[in-house]
Amino acid sequence: MGSGAAVPAAFLRRDLREALTYKFSFVSSIIGIFLSSATFYFVAKLVPSGTPSLGPFGGDYFSFAVVGVAFAGLLGMFQEGLASVVRSAQLSGTLEALLVTPLPVPAILFGSSLYSLLFQVFRTALHLGVALAFFGLSLGRINLPGVAAVGLLTVVCFLSVGVLSASFILVYKTGNPFSWVLGTVSGLLGGVVFPVALLPSWIRWVSSLLPVTYALDGMRKCLLASAPFSEVLPDVAALAAFDAILLPLSLVAFRLAVRKAKKDGTLSHY
Amino acid sequence: MSGTPALFVERLVKRYPVVRGFRELALRPFDRRSVTALDGLDLEVGRGRVFCLLGPNGAGKTTLLKILATLVLPDGGRALVEGHDVAREPGRAKAAAGFAVGDERSFYWRLTGRQNLEFFAALYGLRGGDRDRRVSELLRLAGLDEAADLRFNGYSTGMRQMLAFARALLADAAILLVDEPTRSLDPQAADRIRSFLRSELAGRQGKTVLWATHDLGEAADCADDIAVIDRGRIRLSGPAASLAGGGRAALRRAYEQAVGNPVVADPAEAAGLEACDPVVADKSGGTP
Numbered sequence: 106m107g108s109g110a111a112v113p114a115a116f117l118r119r120d121l122r123e124a125l126t127y128k129f130s131f132v133s134s135i136i137g138i139f140l141s142s143a144t145f146y147f148v149a150k151l152v153p154s155g156t157p158s159l160g161p162f163g164g165d166y167f168s169f170a171v172v173g174v175a176f177a178g179l180l181g182m183f184q185e186g187l188a189s190v191v192r193s194a195q196l197s198g199t200l201e202a203l204l205v206t207p208l209p210v211p212a213i214l215f216g217s218s219l220y221s222l223l224f225q226v227f228r229t230a231l232h233l234g235v236a237l238a239f240f241g242l243s244l245g246r247i248n249l250p251g252v253a254a255v256g257l258l259t260v261v262c263f264l265s266v267g268v269l270s271a272s273f274i275l276v277y278k279t280g281n282p283f284s285w286v287l288g289t290v291s292g293l294l295g296g297v298v299f300p301v302a303l304l305p306s307w308i309r310w311v312s313s314l315l316p317v318t319y320a321l322d323g324m325r326k327c328l329l330a331s332a333p334f335s336e337v338l339p340d341v342a343a344l345a346a347f348d349a350i351l352l353p354l355s356l357v358a359f360r361l362a363v364r365k366a367k368k369d370g371t372l373s374h375y
Numbered sequence: 376m377s378g379t380p381a382l383f384v385e386r387l388v389k390r391y392p393v394v395r396g397f398r399e400l401a402l403r404p405f406d407r408r409s410v411t412a413l414d415g416l417d418l419e420v421g422r423g424r425v426f427c428l429l430g431p432n433g434a435g436k437t438t439l440l441k442i443l444a445t446l447v448l449p450d451g452g453r454a455l456v457e458g459h460d461v462a463r464e465p466g467r468a469k470a471a472a473g474f475a476v477g478d479e480r481s482f483y484w485r486l487t488g489r490q491n492l493e494f495f496a497a498l499y500g501l502r503g504g505d506r507d508r509r510v511s512e513l514l515r516l517a518g519l520d521e522a523a524d525l526r527f528n529g530y531s532t533g534m535r536q537m538l539a540f541a542r543a544l545l546a547d548a549a550i551l552l553v554d555e556p557t558r559s560l561d562p563q564a565a566d567r568i569r570s571f572l573r574s575e576l577a578g579r580q581g582k583t584v585l586w587a588t589h590d591l592g593e594a595a596d597c598a599d600d601i602a603v604i605d606r607g608r609i610r611l612s613g614p615a616a617s618l619a620g621g622g623r624a625a626l627r628r629a630y631e632q633a634v635g636n637p638v639v640a641d642p643a644e645a646a647g648l649e650a651c652d653p654v655v656a657d658k659s660g661g662t663p
Contacts, residue, residue, distance in 0.1 A: 114497070198481050201446060202542070205469060207500065208498050369392055370447045
């Protein structure tokens with residue numbers, strides 16, 4: 106194994122070893138995916154096929170909701186995973202021991218969250234697989250370049266929000282506003298389980314400020330509606346704009362947060 | 376580099392901001408208050424020496440160790456580890472000194488001792504066979520080879536402390552920083568730790584050990600040099616042979632004189648042990 110991969114591998118091995126000591130959590134997580142799919146399968150029976158607001162996404166509510174829920178979980182993990190590993194290391198007391206190693210702080214942060222992120226990717230794939238195999242998820246002709254573009258820009262965007270959250274937690278320990286604003290508001294206004302078009306016009310503009318709106322819109326069009334790349338270009342452009350602002354902002358914020366925590370002597374406080 | 380002291384600290388200052396309540400924030404939002412932890416501290420530790428840092432609670436011992444370990448940034452002065460400035464070259468300073476984080480919560484409790492060390496070894500850049508050999512060697516050195524494959528949550532407090540030393544030695548740094556390593560240990564476990572630090576690490580391996588402790592007897596028995604820190608400054612410093620030459624009672628008298636806070640009579644002193652004449656450093660300039 107190359108030296109570049111050895112550190113991420115060490116973090117993955119550590120977290121996998123720990124996860125294997127909690128034998129039931131994996132099983133309950135899988136059962137949760139089945140229950141979530143089954144719930145939306147029956148709710149979908151209340152929504153007639155061909156509902157106009159579902160038209161741009163293939164017309165089937167079950168597929169719309171499953172893709173929304175599966176990807177929202179993934180985005181939530183990208184958004185909050187980094188902050189939660191910092192918080193967890195502060196609480197468990199391992200942060201100080203990690204920080205005296207030669208690894209730079211960003212490498213510790215990303216290494217520590219790697220397992221959670223990959224596990225959530227697996228859960229998302231499993232969610233879609235279960236919906237496809239047991240509940241009749243109807244995928245269109247998948248637009249792979251579109252999926253790749255929307256996916257990559259979305260990952261960068263949500264990881265940037267994650268770094269902002271982690272910066273806040275490093276300095277203030279709790280009460281992360283990014284998590285609240287983007288997590289809670291996105292669930293309601295970001296089109297996770299119902300189309301944004303159903304929102305009253307006086308509040309719909311808020312959706313246009315949320316990256317999750319573009320991420321889910323683009324992903325659904327690529328996966329469910331056989332949309333060509335030109336149709337998802339507005340989503341790609343919006344996500345690129347978010348990235349251009351959030352990525353440098355998050356890196357500066359993180360550097361300042363580490364410096365402030367070291368200055369205040371609170372790096373490992375909780 | 377052979378003339379460079381292992382640790383060199385010059386006029387080191389550290390002030391922590393005071394945490395304020397909502398009322399005070401509302402009434403005086405721009406008021407900034409701080410407490411001084413280090414107030415122009417000077418210190419030099421020679422290579423291969425066991426240097427015990429004594430001082431009352433809140434004297435600044437842990438702050439000094441954390442600055443040397445690059446966990447806290449100083450507000451003034453400088454601190455050099457093997458000649459590397461902790462503020463300007465934190466990576467090199469970190470590589471030169473191992474900090475034995477004694478907090479037992481700093482390990483992964485559901486992993487074994489070996490798995491914990493394997494993980495940290497990877498972060499110190501050890502790979503494959505080198506990593507496995509180093510981990511096994513340190514487990515043996517720490518007397519944990521038989522317990523290596525038990526979960527950390529089954530370890531005694533003494534075993535956890537030994538694992539913390541093993542972790543700090545992974546990179547084989549020439550300097551070891553230890554903060555109250557025998558706190559909460561039974562006398563036999565404490566003796567094993569003292570012997571490990573004094574005989575194995577300093578004696579056999581030639582490492583420099585900066586050792587913060589409250590235990591005067593420990594300092595008298597193990598140190599080559601002793602310093603007493605109080606209110607952020609070194610109040611007394613010198614070779615252990617001179618400060619503790621008259622035994623623990625002599626060191627206690629010197630300590631009390633240095634921190635200006637005589638306490639209850641020492642039973643050893645009452646028993647008539649002889650004292651030496653320590654050199655008390657300048658006591659002016661204490662923090663308010």
